[in-house]
Amino acid sequence: MVNPILLIGVPLAVAFLLPLVDMLGRRTARAVHLLTLAFELFVAGEWLVQFLHGAAAVNIITGGWAPPIGINLRLGPLEAALVCLAALTGIGSALYLAHHEEVGSLRGLVIQLLLVTGAIGLIMTRDVFNTFVFLEISGIGTYSIVIFGKERSALEAGFKYIALGGAASTFFLLGVAFLYKITGTLNLDDMIHKLPMAVVAGTGTVLLLLMVGIMSELKLFPLNGPAIDLYDGVEPGVMALIVGTTVNALFFVFWKISALYTGPAWAAMFASVGMTTFLVCNVLAIRQTRVRRMLGYSSSAQIGLLVFLVPFVKSGEVALSAIALLLVNHTFAKAGLLWLAGTHGGEKIKEWKGAFSDSLALRIALATFVLAMTGLPPFPGFWGKWQALVGLAQHGHGWWIGAVLVGSLFEFVYYFGWLKEALTPAETVPRGAVGSPLSEVFGSLLYAGLAIALGAKVLMQVWGGFKTPAIFLGAAGFVLLFIRALPERFKAALTLVAVAWVAWGVFAGARACPLWDIRGFFLVMVLFGAFVISVAGLGIPAERGSFWGLFLILVGSIIGILYSSSLLGFFAGWELMTWSSYLLVSQGRHGPKAGYLYMLFAAAAGLLVLGGMMVAESAGVTTLAALVSLSGGVALAAWGLLAVGFAVKVASWGAHIWAPGAYAESPDLFTPFLSGVISKIPIFGLAAVVARIAAPSVATAISSISVAHILGWVGGLTAFGMTLLAVFQEDMKKLLAYSSVGQVGYVVLAMALLTPLGWTAALYYAVNHFLFKGLLFLAIAGVIYRTGVRTFADTGGLIKRMPLSFIAVLIGIIALAGVPPLSGFAGKWLLYEALMDKGWLFLTAFMMLASVMAFLYCFRLIHSIFLGQLKDKDRNVREAPWPLLLAELLMVIPILALSVRPQLLIEPLQHLVTGVFGVPGVRFASAATMTTHFGYFNAAAMMALVVVLFLVLLFILLTVGPKPTKVKQLDIVYAAEVPPSPEELQYAWAFYRPYERAFAPLLKARVTAFWHGVVDVVEGVAEAGRRFYTGNAQTYVLYSVLFILVLAAFGLAR
Amino acid sequence: MPLGIKIAWSFLGVLVAIAYGLVIAGIIRKVMARIQGRIGPPVWQQFIDLGKVIFQRTATRHGWMFYLAPIFRAGGGIGLYLLIPVVIGVPALSNFSFNGDLLLVMYFIFFGSLGMALGAADSGHPHSPIGISRGLSQMTAYELPFALAMVALAAQVHSFSIHDIIMAQQGGILHWNLFANPLAAIAAFIAFLGMNMYAPFNIVGAPQEIPVGPPTEYNSIFLSLMMSGRAILAVAKIVLYMDLFLGGAHSILAAFVKTIIIYFWSVFVGAVFPRFRTEQAVRFFLGWPTVAGIAGVLLVLIR
Amino acid sequence: MMAGNELYVATGLIVILIGFATVLVKRNLLKIVIGFSLIDSGTNLLIVALGFYPGRTAPIVNNPDMLANRASLLVNTAKVVDPVPQALVLTAIVIGVGVTALMLAYVVRLYATGKTLDVRQFGRMKW
Incomplete structure (x- = not known):
């Protein structure tokens, strides 16, 4: 092993010799400089490996004097790691600065080495006064490299830095001197040993002086004014070097010296x-x-x-x-x-x-x-x-x-x-x-x-190795990010293969996953959703090259959430999902702005979830399964934080303002997944995390109320509020966005029931919403892809050009509205029966209202796009690409299957809820009739009735009366006038104006105003607060003096 | 009862219901005319009109959705009727109510409206979407008192089954929900006015504004299906109200009397009130009728 | 504090305080630099004073009396002042000179850019 003393000696020597080397040419000097740093990296790295294998830290004695008389250095695992970081950063900055002349000069090279040396010295020394010397070496290095800057700002920053540094080093030196006086030693280890034995008045003051000196160098508030100027004014490559060397070294000095402070x-x-x-x-x-x-x-x-x-x-x-x-x-x-x-x-x-x-x-x-x-x-x-x-x-x-x-x-x-x-x-x-x-x-x-x-x-x-689905997909996505040459459709095909491969592995039992427990349930939805999106991607090329890579990472992260049994694994997946979906949202045309808002709320949600998990950790709970053991105030806090976090992530009323933009502006190909799948993951969170904690009650003025009931009202308010807002949208994606948020509100409400029937309703509704909203967003993606417009005023009559897309949307809205005989009704039926069973009567009626209001936007959606007058500009629009139609078909088939036999889903769900609650929610009176405590429903008979009626009436229509003549588009009964252009005949703008007037008091943007208010307050505080940094060198020195006085006033100067 | 015979009875029932619907529509026209000091058309005028449109010599159509919509409209009306038991104790007249409970009925009401709205909008006539916009607005508004009333009834009986609700009302007129929960009944009966779209809630096909409303472009056989559908829908609704609030019926005669009474409630109100604007109608339903509905639910909760 | 060095310690502290006052009050960059020099000097004086014992001599062996034990050449520590603070001060002086020089260099460069020595003119980077 190389003697660690060389870690300091070599760069110091090279720094002095570099001017000589430079005579051989600048390239040689640079090479020698880099070689020196490589040497540091190699030596420290070699030692680090030794330490990680259990070697003991080495003490290096200098000048032949053993401590405490002589100065000694130490190299342990922490020191070696920090030296490695310093050397790495040094190499990076050296390469970078070679392209930035003024600091890439010979002097620059020397000072760069000086900074590295100073930092390594600070890291390794165990002598207090020696620390002071290296502190000054680093300081002088910084001061001198800054002075090269040609700009006045760099000089100003440097002067302030040197002024505060002067004050700081005085404090430090005084502290060192008095400590020596008190303990009679300068060796840190010796001093740590002796200081507690010395009972001298004023020791606290001395320690305070020393600490303020270090804190000033560490750039802690309120002593960081000049440092921030430095970041702003100095060549960033230099600052990077300082971050990687001096800053880390100073923190390590603080770490070492803090041993004196007991x-x-x-x-x-x-x-x-x-x-x-x-x-x-x-x-x-x-x-x-x-x-x-x-x-x-x-x-x-x-x-x-x-x-x-x-x-x-x-x-x-x-x-x-x-x-x-x-x-x-x-x-x-x-x-x-x-x-x-x-x-x-x-x-x-x-x-x-x-x-x-x-x-x-x-x-x-x-x-x-x-x-x-x-x-x-x-x-x-x-x-x-x-x-x-x-x-x-x-x-x-x-x-x-x-x-x-x-x-x-x-x-x-x-x-x-x-x-x-x-x-x-x-x-x-x-x-x-x-x-x-x-x-x-x-x-x-x-x-x-x-x-x-x-x-x-x-x-x-x-999470596990490459063979686990989450890691496999994440890694595949990461690789896909770098493949630029392939066409986007081909990447979609690769994604399709990857998803199918994982699905095959999961469902063929190769990687055991118990289906029809809660995570298996969501797993099917996620993989199916990803599969459908990939199919759609064969038709509509992604606009950005990184789409499919990020998409796979996203799918992998969701699967990671589902597979995790620990709080940490769950949360890691949660945050991975957050940022990968954020980046995907940002790929849309106005995506970055909408994505930013999405990210802020998602981050807040993540922090709330984290907070809830920490409450659980405080009770010693580290796995999801162990959450059951929580009780009392801990349970209430964990329940509340987690539930609020998940509620923010599903954009519950009050925190919903991120959702419309994120849904509307994200790439058309991604929105179905965002709405269909990602919005369900917080539901999984509610089911797999929150619901494991017994829902506590909080006392109110009247009586104690279960927090679950509060969550139910939050869901209900969301369902109502978002539906109302969806009614007035003029943008098709925004309409569906509000609708999505509202629909997930029903799911939250049903989850909050915490009954077997409620969960049956919630999970059935979740799947159904995934199917019909995915279908609607896919169909709308096709419309936007073909027409290039998104506002209702710009479309109309497209049934004539895109009949298959029309049928897709028709099926989607019927399922959404819950009108029999399609699958949506079973969802409404389950929800109301569950609500009544629980006795939440007002919520039942409230949800009936919200559900009917959804008809307004459903009709709006299909009418303004497909019905009415076809515009002249759209006469040559083609039907959506076939892969997209295929993707829609993949969603339609399950909808139709569930329409005839909702039992296909509800029956397995009974196994699931029985596993959770011990009893099923729905019973089957016969093969086709489902019953609850409150009612019954036979979907197959209903479908048969409708089909028979349809066929009979169609027969009447075809046989009775004259054969109808098809008339032209503008051949309408128009008050004896000749109808003008299609554009003027289409009633599409402000479709529900009277309704808007009726609801005007509810439609004031109070929530938006509230969040604007929050932003204003925070920004106001930040704006006022940052004036603290006046920019004047003298103020900053004054702060350092005042800082000592304030701390002394807190009684630290004993 | 074998399915075939049941279907035959139901078919007959549907025809009778359509006829009954047309007759009461005719009665209304007569009553309205008398109130306004006119002689008015004969009560069978609706049959004459229906015959006229069926045997029109020409028919025009727009797109295929326009073509199919009358089927949805008529199917919606007939289907709704078939889901509601008309006379209790008579299997032939209990129709197909075993398909589902009150919730299914509440949602199937929309089936026909949705179909008609789609077809009418496909015609490309601007009056159609305007009428639909108004109709949907009003529908959501009366849904709230109606839903509250339904919730109150279901909570009272602890069942959504219409049969159970009827059975709970047996044993005297005071057991009728009309008296057992008068507040819910008030809410439901005001909502009924909106459902039937007579004045003051006749804003969908508002004369002088959007003359016929949504079905402006419909003619011939299409219109005949629409008229039939509308007639049976009206019958289905009053039968539903009879079952829910007036204790159902044990005989056809009782059903006839009770439904007429219910129907004339909206007729008489319609005869004396002028028309609301859409937003006024919406605000009206969300006002006192909703309060009545909430009180109705509270009444159940307090018991 | 041991008796006899109070005067030096107090003087050191006073010089430091004068230095800080100069740094905080004077607007002229050169005067601020002078203030820092005063702080340096005061600190050095203070440190030397901390190691000073009245009646003892410098820790330099220039006559045999100062040795405690001739055989091992060990110094009689009771006869000399503490040498460590003096060593520290030597280093501190060198560093102080370096830093002062750099400060002055900054002043020169700042004057070249701003044609003024008023510290208030160099606060454009703030907030």
């Missing part, structure tokens, strides 16, 4: 300062318009989170791996984002439209980093955050968890706000990355790849 007061101080930083910086970041400044706030926040966790790790409450994963995640993502920001060059967020539209790899890298930064799976930060929260939960730190979740939400706000811009196609030629050489973006790609690989590795530990 007692609850200090732990509380660390946690408070860290959490304050995390919250404040995340909130302030949402008002940033400049990319790198925003990244600066984010960095502060992330370091704040790490600092917050330190006392909990020290006390053994949180696993060390949580911090490690979060730190690695932050390094990968933040350095990667900074390099990408430099390569792109757009300083303002608004300039990022269409970013990297010519480079698939960079787009994937950008998305990867944003997802990683926001703590989404499978990236390391997700697992780190989970571990941290579990640790906090298990030791009763509920409020801290709440703070972490709130802060995380703001991260979504600004990161996805940025990604929204990047995903929005540019009106003009997009900036950046046009032919950027591989070496410039090498670091980004490397870190993206590492983040994906590391994340995938953990994910496979949770």
Whole structure:
């Protein structure tokens, strides 16, 4: 093994020798520079492998003096890992900076090495004063590299940084000196040993001085003003280097030195300062318009989170791996984002439209980093955050968890706000990355790849290997993302094969999955839905190359949810589903904006679910099955948080505003899946997660009321409210969007009944909605594909051109409306019987009203598109492509089968609900007649009656009376006038205006106004709050002084 | 009873019901005329009209949906009638009510309307969608008091079966739901006015506005099916109300008397009121009738 | 604190405070840099004072009396002041010089861009 002292010696020596090497040419100097970093990586890596195999940490004694007199260094697993990260980041930045002249110069090379050396020194040293020296070396490195900047902003930032750094190092040095006076040693380990024995007045003050010095270097609130300026003003490649080296090293210094700080007061101080930083910086970041400044706030926040966790790790409450994963995640993502920001060059967020539209790899890298930064799976930060929260939960730190979740939400706000811009196609030629050489973006790609690989590795530990369906589909999707040359229809065929393959494996029993339990039930729906979408994809080509790859990842993630038995596995799949569906939604024409709103609500839903799971974890529950054991207040909190989370995800009334846009603007090919399948997954959540917890009751003024009843009303309100809004839509996809949300409201309501009949109704309704809404969205996709329009005013009379699509929509709306004899009626019937059986009478009548209101939009949909007058522009429109019609047929067949025999589904459902409740909900009086406590229904006889009547009357129509003559389109009885153009005859705009007038008081956009109000308040707070950073160097120094005084006032200066 | 004989009886029943529907429509025209000081057409005028349209020499049609819609309309009316037991204790007149309960009836009402709406809209005449828009608006509005009343009845009897609801009303006139739950009855009977679309709720085929409304383009045999369908639908509805609120009927005569009474409720109201605007009608139903319905449900809950 | 060095410690603290006052109050960049120099000097003085014991001499062996044990050449620690703070100060001085130089370099560059030395003119990056 190489002597670890060389980790410091070699780069230091090379830094001094580099000017000589440079005489051989700049290329040689660069090569030597890179070789040096490679050497660091190799040595540290080799040691790291040793440590991971159980080797003990090594102490290196310098100058022949044993500690405590001499300075010693230490290399252990943490140190080795951090050195590896520093070297990797150094290589990435060196390659990147070679393309950016002013800092890629000889001086730049030297200073880059100086920064790396300083960081490695900080990481390895065990001597307090030596820490000070390396701190200053790093500082000087930073100051000098910044001064190369030609721009005034960089200079200003540098001066502020040096000013605050001067104050900070004074605090630090004073702290060191007094500590030496108190303990008589400068060796950290010795000092840790001796400090508790020294009872000297003022020790607290000394420790406080030292800590403020470190916190200032760590850029914690309120000492982070200059650091944020630095992010904004300095060449981003340099900042990436600083993130990967100095920032990590400083955090490690904090980690080491925090051993001196014992007692609850200090732990509380660390946690408070860290959490304050995390919250404040995340909130302030949402008002940033400049990319790198925003990244600066984010960095502060992330370091704040790490600092917050330190006392909990020290006390053994949180696993060390949580911090490690979060730190690695932050390094990968933040350095990667900074390099990408430099390569792109757009300083303002608004300039990022269409970013990297010519480079698939960079787009994937950008998305990867944003997802990683926001703590989404499978990236390391997700697992780190989970571990941290579990640790906090298990030791009763509920409020801290709440703070972490709130802060995380703001991260979504600004990161996805940025990604929204990047995903929005540019009106003009997009900036950046046009032919950027591989070496410039090498670091980004490397870190993206590492983040994906590391994340995938953990994910496979949770979910299983490549043979599990979820991982198989996810991996297949990931591969498909990179295949650019194939036509989209061929990719659809590949997707079809992959889905069919998995389905075959599942249903042939090769991978055992018990069918007709709740997850088997949803599994069938998901795989069938994915299959149908792939078939449709053979007809309508996807507009973006990444559609099918993301689609497979999405399907895989849903299957991962269904297969998971642990809370962690479930939640990982949940969040994977969230972001993959978000990216798919964003592929639509106005998708990025709608997708952003979708993501915010989905993120909030995810955090609520996470919160609920943490409540469960606090009671020691880690698997879904164990949720049964919850009781009392814990059960109420878990039930409430989970149910609200799932309710937000199904866009319940109040949180519904994301849904119409997301449904309407997502790619036409994706909407059927979004509406049909994804909206059902929260229902699975209710069934498989929430329902395992016994529904508690809450006391109200009148009587105690079951939370399930509240959820029922939420579902009912959603069903009613969304139906009402759907009536007035002028856009066909928006109409169906509101309808979808409303229909899922019925399912939520039925789930909330928590009776066998209620669940039968819910699950039957869920399948039925999947079928008819999928069918409707597919048919509408065909109409949009052929006509190119989406508003009702632009269509009409298409029955003449697209009769098969008309029939598809007709079947869809009859099933939706619940009119016998199609399958929808059985759903309504089950729902009402279940509601009556439970005794929720008002909800029954309320739902009857909502159901009838659905007729209004059903008729609107079919009339405005297919009936009335065919427009002149549509005279040559063709029928939808045959694969799409085939996909529709695949949905129609089950609808018709269920219409004749709803038992096909209801009978197996009885096994399912019997498994849950012990008794079936529906009984079968005969083979065809279903009965409940309240009523009976014979679908087959009903269908027979209708068919017979139809045939008899058709016979009468064909035989009686004169043979009808077909007249032309405009041959209508028109008050003795000649009818004008079809456009003027079509009654299609503001179709239900009188109805709108009648309901005017209900239609005020109160919910939207409420959310606008929330946004205004948060933005107002962020806007006012960020003025804290006045930009004046003196203010920042003043803050550092005041910070000491405030902390002292809290009694830390003993 | 063998299925064949049952079908034969039902066929006969349908013919009688259509005739009965046409007769009461004729009676209404007569009554209205007298109220307005006219002599009016004879009560059998509807038969004359029906014969006229059947034997028209020409017929025109638009698209195929236009062609099929009258089948849906007539089928919807006949089917609805067949789902409701007319006279209790007489299997021949209990029709096919074993197919489903009150919920099926409530939803099958829409079958014919939906079919007609689709066909009428296929004609391309602008009055059709306007009329349908109005009709649907009004329908959703009266559905709320109606649904509340139905929920009240079902909760009272603890069954959605129409047969059970009738049986619960036996044993005296005060057992009728009309008196057993007067609040629900008020809600249902006001909703009935909307269902029958006489004034003040005749906004669908509003004369002077959209002359005939949805079926503007229909003629000849198509129109005859529509008229028959409408006639039997009206009969089916009053039979339903009789079963739900007036204790059903034990004989054909009782059925005749009770249905006439129910029907004339809407006729007399229609004779004295002018027409609502659509939004007024909607607001009306969501007002006091709904309150009555809610009170009706509360009445059941309190008992 | 041990008797005898209060004056030096107090002086060090006062110089540090004067330095901070200068940094916080003066608007001229050069004066701010001078303020930082004062802070540095005060800190150094303070550290040296911490290791000072009245009546002892510098930790340099320039006559045999200072050795506790001739055979092993060990210093009689009771006769010299603590050498560690002095070593620290030596390093701190070097670093201080470096940082001051860099600060001055910044001032020069800032003056070149803004033609002013007023610190308030260099706060464009904010919020």
